[in-house]
Amino acid sequence: xxxxxxxxxxxxxxxxxxxxxxxxxxxxxxxxxxxxxxxxxxxxxxxxxxxxxxxxxxxxxxxxxxxxxxxxxxxxxxxxxxxxxxxxxxxxxxxxxxxxxxxxxxxxxxxxxxxxxxxxxxxxxxxxxxxxxxxxxxxxxxxxxxxxxxxxxxxxxxxxxxxxxxxxxxxxxxxxxxxxxxxxxxxxxxxxxxxxxxxxxxxxxxxxxxxxxxxxxxxxxxxxxxxxxxxxxxxxxxxxxxxxxxxxxxxxxxxxxxxxxx
Amino acid sequence: xxxxxxxxxxxxxxxxxxxxxxxxxxxxxxxxxxxxxxxxxxxxxxxxxxxxxxxxxxxxxxxxxxxxxxxxxxxxxxxxxxxxxxxxxxxxxxxxxxxxxxxxxxxxxxxxxxxxxxxxxxxxxxxxxxxxxxxxxxxxxxxxxxxxxxxxxxxxxxxxxxxxxxxxxxxxxxxxxxxxxxxxxxxxxxxxxxxxxxxxxxxxxxxxxxxxx
Amino acid sequence: xxxxxxxxxxxxxxxxxxxxxxxxxxxxxxxxxxxxxxxxxxxxxxxxxxxxxxxxxxxxxxxxxxxxxxxxxxxxxxxxxxxxxxxxxxxxxxxxxxxxxxxxxxxxxxxxxxxxxxxxxxxxxxxxxxxxxxxxxxxxxxxxxxxxxxxxxxxxxxxxxxxxxxxxxxxxxxxxxxxxxxxxxxxxxxxxxxxxxxxxxxxxxxxxxxxxxxxxxxxxxxxxxxxxxxxxxxxxxxxxxxxxxxxxxxxxxxxxxxxxxxxxxxxxxxxxxxxxxxxxxxxxxxxxxxxxxxxxxxxxxxxxxxxxxxxxxxxxxxxxxxxxxxxxxxxxxxxxxxxxxxxxxxxxxxxx
Numbered sequence: 102x103x104x105x106x107x108x109x110x111x112x113x114x115x116x117x118x119x120x121x122x123x124x125x126x127x128x129x130x131x132x133x134x135x136x137x138x139x140x141x142x143x144x145x146x147x148x149x150x151x152x153x154x155x156x157x158x159x160x161x162x163x164x165x166x167x168x169x170x171x172x173x174x175x176x177x178x179x180x181x182x183x184x185x186x187x188x189x190x191x192x193x194x195x196x197x198x199x200x201x202x203x204x205x206x207x208x209x210x211x212x213x214x215x216x217x218x219x220x221x222x223x224x225x226x227x228x229x230x231x232x233x234x235x236x237x238x239x240x241x242x243x244x245x246x247x248x249x250x251x252x253x254x255x256x257x258x259x260x261x262x263x264x265x266x267x268x269x270x271x272x273x274x275x276x277x278x279x280x281x282x283x284x285x286x287x288x289x290x291x292x293x294x295x296x297x298x299x300x301x302x303x304x305x306x307x308x309x310x311x312x313x314x315x316x317x318x319x320x321x322x323x324x325x326x327x328x329x330x331x332x333x334x335x336x337x338x339x340x341x342x343x344x345x346x347x348x349x350x351x352x353x354x355x356x357x358x359x360x361x362x363x
Numbered sequence: 364x365x366x367x368x369x370x371x372x373x374x375x376x377x378x379x380x381x382x383x384x385x386x387x388x389x390x391x392x393x394x395x396x397x398x399x400x401x402x403x404x405x406x407x408x409x410x411x412x413x414x415x416x417x418x419x420x421x422x423x424x425x426x427x428x429x430x431x432x433x434x435x436x437x438x439x440x441x442x443x444x445x446x447x448x449x450x451x452x453x454x455x456x457x458x459x460x461x462x463x464x465x466x467x468x469x470x471x472x473x474x475x476x477x478x479x480x481x482x483x484x485x486x487x488x489x490x491x492x493x494x495x496x497x498x499x500x501x502x503x504x505x506x507x508x509x510x511x512x513x514x515x516x517x518x519x520x521x522x523x524x525x526x527x528x529x530x531x532x533x534x535x536x537x538x539x540x541x542x543x544x545x546x547x548x549x550x551x552x553x554x555x556x557x558x559x560x561x562x563x564x565x566x567x568x569x570x571x572x573x574x575x576x
Numbered sequence: 577x578x579x580x581x582x583x584x585x586x587x588x589x590x591x592x593x594x595x596x597x598x599x600x601x602x603x604x605x606x607x608x609x610x611x612x613x614x615x616x617x618x619x620x621x622x623x624x625x626x627x628x629x630x631x632x633x634x635x636x637x638x639x640x641x642x643x644x645x646x647x648x649x650x651x652x653x654x655x656x657x658x659x660x661x662x663x664x665x666x667x668x669x670x671x672x673x674x675x676x677x678x679x680x681x682x683x684x685x686x687x688x689x690x691x692x693x694x695x696x697x698x699x700x701x702x703x704x705x706x707x708x709x710x711x712x713x714x715x716x717x718x719x720x721x722x723x724x725x726x727x728x729x730x731x732x733x734x735x736x737x738x739x740x741x742x743x744x745x746x747x748x749x750x751x752x753x754x755x756x757x758x759x760x761x762x763x764x765x766x767x768x769x770x771x772x773x774x775x776x777x778x779x780x781x782x783x784x785x786x787x788x789x790x791x792x793x794x795x796x797x798x799x800x801x802x803x804x805x806x807x808x809x810x811x812x813x814x815x816x817x818x819x820x821x822x823x824x825x826x827x828x829x830x831x832x833x834x835x836x837x838x839x840x841x842x843x844x845x846x847x848x849x850x851x852x853x854x855x856x857x858x859x860x861x862x863x864x865x866x867x868x869x870x871x872x873x874x875x876x877x878x879x880x881x882x883x884x885x886x887x888x889x890x891x892x893x894x895x896x897x898x899x900x901x902x903x904x905x906x907x908x909x910x911x912x913x914x915x916x917x918x919x920x921x922x923x924x925x926x927x928x
Contacts, residue, residue: 103489103493105486105489105524106521106524106552106555106557107555107556108524109526109556110447110524112444112447112476113440113444114439114440114443114444114447114476115477116439116440117439118635118639119635120633120641121633121634121635121641122633124633124641125631125632125633128631128632128633128643129628129631129632132631132674135674135675136673137673160679163581163679163680164586164680166582167581167582167585167586167680168586170746170752197675200675204580204677212755215751215755215756219750220750220751220755222750223746223750223751223752223755224755226752227582227583227752227753227755230581230582231580231581231582234580234581234582234677234679234680235580235581235675235677238671238672238675238676238677238679239675241672241675242672242673242674242675243675247673250672250673262613262616262617265617265620266616266617266619266620266623266665267620267665267668267669268620269617269618269620269621269624270620270621270623270624270627270665270666270669271624271669271673272620272624273620273621273624273625274624274627274628274669276624277621277624277625277628278628278631280457280458281628281631281632283453283455283458283459284458284459284461286411286416286453286458287453287458287459287460287461288461289416289446290414290416290446290450290451291446291471291472291475291519291520291523292443292446292475293443293444293446293447293472293475293476293523294443294447294474294475294476294477295475295477296474296475297474298474299635300634300635300636300637300778300782301782301785301786302461302635303632303633303634303635303779303782304634304778304779304781304782304783304785304786305461305462305463305782305786306461306632307629307632307646307649307779307782307783307786308782308783308785308786308787308790309457309460309461309505309786310625310628311625311653311783311787312505312787312790312791312794313457314621314622314624314625315794317621318618318621318622321617321618321621322614322615322618325614325617326614330614331614332612332613332614332616334617463785463786463789463790464789503789503790503791505790505791506790506791
């Protein structure tokens with residue numbers, strides 16, 4: 102055994118800035134925890150509403166919100182959206198509230214100069230629109246299984262094979278995300294001093310990630326072929342309206358109608 | 364009791380199931396320890412905890428008598444010294460190798476420690492020889508076989524000269540010849556004074572084992 | 577450089593979406609030609625990679641760190657058409673499944689990040705490689721391609737923002753969506769992308785450096801595969817010229833804009849619109865003009881409002897075009913200088 106291994110080092114680490122590793126880890130971890138896997142049995146009734154309905158109505162709502170110039174409608178729409186937010190689980194409410202809060206701060210900072218110089222009315226409208234939009238989109242994302250959301254895209258006439266592509270994307274975001282986190286941990290654990298080539302570290306990880314992606318793509322293709330995949334894919338999406346679907350649709354139609362009245 | 368690693372009443376859990384419940388463990392310097400147990404028993408979580416990647420929900424983890432928690436590790440100098448003192452070899456070698464060739468991979472640590480170019484050279488050469496991978500020094504880690512990758516990963520971690528070496532299922536996927544090599548290497552490292560901690564299914568070479576359920 | 581909803585009017589979003597539909601259609605067709613229909617699902621893995629690229633926090637020389645888009649990199653690695661699809665899918669998933677927003681502005685974001693960046697970056701990369709053939713030049717070329725591509729996209733985004741107050745106003749002439757005109761949005765976007773551009777350049781060149789060392793045969797741009805990208809480049813060049821004009825033309829159809837009303841408020845604009853285009857000094861646009869207060873009569877009474885960008889006129893668009901060309905030339909000059917500095921800094925990794 103070589104000399105240095107049998108000796109203990111007196112080591113004083115040099116100073117260095119490597120927050121980027123932790124920031125990257127945080128970014129990937131946050132993203133991974135946002136993937137909606139399965140509905141839990143204790144979820145509220147809002148989670149059970151048909152994904153296609155939620156998708157369509159959310160889109161229509163944010164479209165109307167964006168088009169509207171009526172302060173009353175915008176306010177009403179926002180109240181409706183916050184109401185639906187109240188139907189989510191506590192954890193999801195908290196998550197959505199944080200997103201809205203941060204977006205609200207940024208929006209108010211950006212719009213402040215314009216508002217102060219006389220454009221107050223429109224700036225206020227815009228601020229409310231931004232809040233409502235993000236709330237609606239987050240509510241949709243938090244209350245729907247991703248597999249249901251991708252299937253609900255069929256309503257915009259997306260071919261089945263695109264749904265398959267979307268599903269594969271999300272699966273591999275997770276798989277490659279885990280791989281990325283491990284690489285970032287490995288980098289962090291060996292960052293014991295000063296890295297004079299730190300601007301190459303992340304590109305190296307990205308390169309390794311790319312090679313891994315390529316490799317997995319080939320393996321996935323082989324597996325699909327071995328199980329008889331020939332380019333055709335049928336995704337079935339049963340559409341049965343339940344009580345909560347009717348109530349949800351009714352409420353949304355009411356808000357849509359008000360767009361034309363207010 | 365001169366424990367280099369001490370875990371007191373450690374609890375760590377995912378949302379529904381608890382990965383680690385009420386763990387109490389003391390490891391002395393120079394020990395050779397196996398953590399054994401079925402898949403999903405929390406072995407990997409324990410090793411990650413020991414390396415400061417995750418932190419316990421409750422309880423204390425002490426390394427050389429100092430508490431390792433997110434607050435203390437905010438001190439960058441302390442963090443770096445800690446990572447230098449305890450080396451971690453992952454289960455999956457792929458995610459551990461991120462440099463463009465084997466030489467650079469092993470040189471990464473010594474470079475961080477601001478060794479001179481000659482010192483780096485010498486350190487890398489020693490590691491290459493120890494793991495018998497001198498012929499691989501210009502190769503890209505990505506293109507190596509599983510056994511070769513594992514050797515490079517161990518070499519890269521050893522280059523830091525850690526006092527404690529933690530390995531997560533090091534024998535996975537290796538052929539019998541390389542397994543024999545690894546076992547002898549770990550015994551030698553232990554004799555040289557390193558504390559060895561292995562999560563493993565094979566423990567002929569280990570002195571003390573802790574069983575995890 | 578993701579554009580959130582509501583800063584762009586729904587009409588603008590619809591136009592940008594309409595532009596993307598033929599781009600996507602062509603991209604899907606071209607991809608299916610190159611790989612069989614059986615392999616199409618695997619674009620999902622490229623999309624996952626594109627998605628994850630945006631998560632990394634990249635340090636650059638100088639101390640700061642930021643996130644990159646990586647679309648130029650993907651175009652060089654996989655080809656521009658697969659890159660368009662991969663980045664579009666990544667943006668869709670970001671917007672919809674992670675609640676990041678940008679649903680209505682999806683078309684605009686895809687145009688900027690999934691069309692402009694990959695094609696511009698690929699074009700610059702492949703053409704610079706024909707001029708600078710040295711091996712060591714490749715790092716610099718990749719950096720420049722990434723840098724210029726993202727700044728070009730930033731320009732487009734700036735235009736998309738900046739024409740909002742021009743086109744979409746209420747009865748009092750106040751902007752309904754993004755309230756800052758071209759004279760604010762263009763410098764703001766360009767300045768903020770000075771740093772972002774460097775990150776993009778570092779990522780593009782750094783990752784290519786790694787892959788070239790480890791597995792060079794997989795890089796699409798180096799493979800010499802000849803696909804006809806001319807139509808896309810022509811489209812892109814046309815967009816650079818026509819985007820502001822096209823958006824304004826469609827906007828005037830929808831904008832609540834009456835020349836008569838304007839006459840009462842702003843002195844210079846009506847004269848320009850009636851006379852047609854007038855070439856104004858480009859630099860003038862980049863001064864933050866201090867809007868002046870005027871009294872305006874609206875149905876409910878007299879209201880003190882502000883003339884936002886009182887000098888804003890259609891001539892600004894011409895000014896923008898000239899500045900864009902001048903800006904691009906300036907960028908190229910800066911990067912020749914930077915490239916010589918970079919050449920000294922980047923030495924190949926030491927081998928024994």
